[in-house]
Amino acid sequence: MAKMIGAKILVESLIREKVEVIFGISGGAILPVFDVLYDAPIRFILTRHEQGAAHMADGYARATGRVGVCMATSGPGATNLTTGIATAHMDSIPIVAITGQVPTYLVGNDAFQEADVTGITRPITKHNFLVKDVKDLARTVKEAFHIASTGRPGPVLIDLPKDVQIKETEAEFPREVEIRGYKPTYFGHPGQIKKAVQMISKATRPVIYAGGGVIISGASKELIQLVEKTSIPVATTLMALGAFPENSPLSLGMLGMHGTEYANYAIMDCDLIIAIGARFDDRVTGSLDKFAPEAKIIHIDIDPSAIAKNVQVDIPIVGDVKNVLRELNKIVKKPAISGWLKQIGEWKKNHPLTYKRNGKLKPQYVVEKIYEVTKGEAIIATEVGQNQMWAAQYYQYTKPRTFLSSGGLGTMGYGFPASIGAKVGCPDRMVFDIAGDGSFQMNIQELATCVHNKIPVKVAIMNNGYLGLVRQWQELFYKKRYSAVSLAGNPDFVKVAEAYGAVGIKVEKEEEVVPALKKAISIDKPVVLDFLIEPEENVFPMVPAGAPLTEMLRGLA
Amino acid sequence: MKHIINVLVENKPGVLARISGLFSARGFNIESLAVGETENPDTSRMTLVVEGDDRILEQVTKQLHKLIDVIKVADFVGEKPITRELLLVKVSLTKGTKPQILQIVNSFPEARIADVGEKTITIEIVGEEDRIKTILDLLRPLGLKTLSRTGRIALPRGSK
Numbered sequence: 001m002a003k004m005i006g007a008k009i010l011v012e013s014l015i016r017e018k019v020e021v022i023f024g025i026s027g028g029a030i031l032p033v034f035d036v037l038y039d040a041p042i043r044f045i046l047t048r049h050e051q052g053a054a055h056m057a058d059g060y061a062r063a064t065g066r067v068g069v070c071m072a073t074s075g076p077g078a079t080n081l082t083t084g085i086a087t088a089h090m091d092s093i094p095i096v097a098i099t100g101q102v103p104t105y106l107v108g109n110d111a112f113q114e115a116d117v118t119g120i121t122r123p124i125t126k127h128n129f130l131v132k133d134v135k136d137l138a139r140t141v142k143e144a145f146h147i148a149s150t151g152r153p154g155p156v157l158i159d160l161p162k163d164v165q166i167k168e169t170e171a172e173f174p175r176e177v178e179i180r181g182y183k184p185t186y187f188g189h190p191g192q193i194k195k196a197v198q199m200i201s202k203a204t205r206p207v208i209y210a211g212g213g214v215i216i217s218g219a220s221k222e223l224i225q226l227v228e229k230t231s232i233p234v235a236t237t238l239m240a241l242g243a244f245p246e247n248s249p250l251s252l253g254m255l256g257m258h259g260t261e262y263a264n265y266a267i268m269d270c271d272l273i274i275a276i277g278a279r280f281d282d283r284v285t286g287s288l289d290k291f292a293p294e295a296k297i298i299h300i301d302i303d304p305s306a307i308a309k310n311v312q313v314d315i316p317i318v319g320d321v322k323n324v325l326r327e328l329n330k331i332v333k334k335p336a337i338s339g340w341l342k343q344i345g346e347w348k349k350n351h352p353l354t355y356k357r358n359g360k361l362k363p364q365y366v367v368e369k370i371y372e373v374t375k376g377e378a379i380i381a382t383e384v385g386q387n388q389m390w391a392a393q394y395y396q397y398t399k400p401r402t403f404l405s406s407g408g409l410g411t412m413g414y415g416f417p418a419s420i421g422a423k424v425g426c427p428d429r430m431v432f433d434i435a436g437d438g439s440f441q442m443n444i445q446e447l448a449t450c451v452h453n454k455i456p457v458k459v460a461i462m463n464n465g466y467l468g469l470v471r472q473w474q475e476l477f478y479k480k481r482y483s484a485v486s487l488a489g490n491p492d493f494v495k496v497a498e499a500y501g502a503v504g505i506k507v508e509k510e511e512e513v514v515p516a517l518k519k520a521i522s523i524d525k526p527v528v529l530d531f532l533i534e535p536e537e538n539v540f541p542m543v544p545a546g547a548p549l550t551e552m553l554r555g556l557a
Numbered sequence: 558m559k560h561i562i563n564v565l566v567e568n569k570p571g572v573l574a575r576i577s578g579l580f581s582a583r584g585f586n587i588e589s590l591a592v593g594e595t596e597n598p599d600t601s602r603m604t605l606v607v608e609g610d611d612r613i614l615e616q617v618t619k620q621l622h623k624l625i626d627v628i629k630v631a632d633f634v635g636e637k638p639i640t641r642e643l644l645l646v647k648v649s650l651t652k653g654t655k656p657q658i659l660q661i662v663n664s665f666p667e668a669r670i671a672d673v674g675e676k677t678i679t680i681e682i683v684g685e686e687d688r689i690k691t692i693l694d695l696l697r698p699l700g701l702k703t704l705s706r707t708g709r710i711a712l713p714r715g716s717k
């Protein structure tokens with residue numbers, strides 16, 4: 001066996017995990033690793049902020065289904081990663097973050113650039129490691145990738161003190177991992193599945209409520225089969241957009257706070273909810289006391305702690321969604337629900353998702369045109385705010401892993417770096433970041449990263465000059481007292497783009513939208529599209545926080 | 558309701574913080590927590606006594622299970638496990654109180670004298686919760702000065 005230093009063992013382990021790209025920034029406490037990376041067959045993308053690196057690893061993971069990797073130095077490098085790690089944690093995204101740490105003999109001494117990184121990240125990682133002995137390193141990396149990518153996935157952090165990076169040892173790379181405290185349940189209990197089949201066959205007003213778990217588990221095909229066999233309509237969460245084709249007549253689109261009226265009516269009026277890889281988040285259920293009063297609930301999830309957390313469940317099924325649906329599909333029977341489907345058809349006809357066109361530039365219109373011009377084939381990342389909701393509502397998602405958005409944490413600044421990570425993982429796909437003018441500025445520095453590395457993502461800023469979603473809440477619930485929501489002082493985004501060496505296009509009128517989008521797509525460079533939209537446009541429908549889902553505010557007179 | 562929860566964990570640094578973090582993040586006060594190595598030096602057993610809403614505690618128990626370093630979780634709800642706790646109690650010693658103190662110690666097999674000083678006597682008590690409470694209630698009026706307790710440990714009864 002060859003002797004290797006820790007840094008070499010780390011990089012060798014990453015190669016064995018088939019890591020093709022790392023996003024990050026170096027620094028004193030991780031220099032030995034960067035020295036090994038210098039001639040390693042792994043692409044390193046130097047970002048301009050560690051938060052960007054973490055979101056890029058996350059976007060890469062969401063778009064490809066593989067583990068994303070980011071790297072930073074100790075102290076400030078590591079603390080800058082934390083927003084990205086927490087974002088991945090809330091949405092169950094597999095990333096591995098590697099941080100340098102001060103040497104073991106200084107740990108706990110308030111050494112230069114020291115932070116208790118395993119302490120800080122404990123509640124925002126699925127697991128983390130401080131490696132104090134180089135002999136543990138290879139196994140730790142193997143375990144980290146295993147834990148990140150299996151069960152309910154999530155971020156794992158490895159904190160690596162500098163002296164461990166340069167310590168030599170006989171390198172031994174394990175092939176398998178065996179962690180006695182970590183045994184996810186992959187297969188659903190057959191008895192529970194049978195009970196579910198019976199309950200489904202007796203339902204008269206069933207709805208499938210699909211969550212991000214369907215995408216994570218790769219179970220879209222199985223979900224489509226279930227719907228083909230039963231004709232049960234499907235509402236998806238924000239995280240599940242693309243898990244079920246929205247152009248299907250049985251798609252209800254998104255449910256919840258900014259969901260479609262018909263999805264919310266259906267879930268509130270149904271007699272059976274089949275929740276699949278979803279967690280009954282408060283943005284989805286509205287007031288819990290009044291949520292779906294007549295519904296029985298079947299809940300399928302790989303994470304037993306997600307089941308019966310917020311609502312009482314009649315039939316819990318713990319297991320990987322894909323496996324459970326496969327078994328369920330073998331024996332499921334079609335319920336008699338023609339009356340229910342007719343009712344849903346009426347809701348859809350009478351309460352469609354619409355907005356008012358008035359000659360001004362409407363964000364909804366822009367998103368619709370992005371859908372048309374990309375033929376629905378793009379990967380869409382979003383920022384957070386109104387832009388995110390319009391992107392969710394007005395683009396029709398038909399395939400999994402095409403909508404990347406910070407659902408759980410709601411992190412402004414997520415979308416742009418995530419789009420870069422997605423484009424790195426899927427270079428042949430068109431990738432758009434549907435952005436807000438506020439959010440984009442939270443990681444705007446990554447323009448340098450994508451220009452320099454020739455990663456031609458397109459940023460479509462829904463520029464309303466406001467922290468728009470907050471302004472909307474202030475308009476509706478605080479008597480229009482606009483407190484610190486104006487973004488007066490915004491830069492000229494076209495000039496900013498150009499300064500970084502990207503292309504900038506300003507769009508002020510409806511008729512300019514399609515030509516601008518076509519031009520952006522035809523240019524093989526990062527492009528920033530600055531859409532000057534109607535400043536006080538709102539997102540509707542909207543269920544006020546804490547209200548039942550039936551109490552939707554509508555924007556149209 | 559009060560829950561006694563046993564958690565079998567990897568004997569590693571940081572594990573205690575992960576576990577207590579799950580409780581503190583929800584604003585739960587851990588009434589007592591005892592940790593020690595088990596028959597296998599790789600693992601430790603923690604016994605937590607917590608008071609709280611049953612549904613939330615069930616949720617916390619599930620989340621304990623999710624921790625990678627947790628091997629097994631047992632909530633003894635609805636069972637009567639064997640429990641023990643060790644206390645050291647300093648009681649003031651005067652001519653007047655000495656016979657009473659000795660009488661209490663002698664009438665409870667759970668109590669023993671651990672140390673005698675000029676002004677205080679230190680009593681060691683090992684036992685179950687209600688017996689401990691009875692003894693403390695008797696000692697308190699005699700001038701209970703310092704009390705230190707280990708927290709309860711628990712194991713199931715019989716051959717389980």
Ligand SMILES: Cc1ncc(C[n+]2csc(CCOP(=O)(O)OP(=O)(O)O)c2C)c(N)n1
Nearest residue numbers: 385386387412436437438439466467468469
């Ligand atoms: C990092 C962070 N800070 C604050 C918030 C609170 N917040 C939610 S939406 C929003 C406004 C977003 O503004 P912008 O990006 O311009 O999007 P818009 O709503 O105008 O489309 C704010 C401040 C957040 N989600 N994330």
Ligand SMILES: [Mg+2]
Nearest residue numbers: 436437466468
């Ligand atoms: Mg805005």
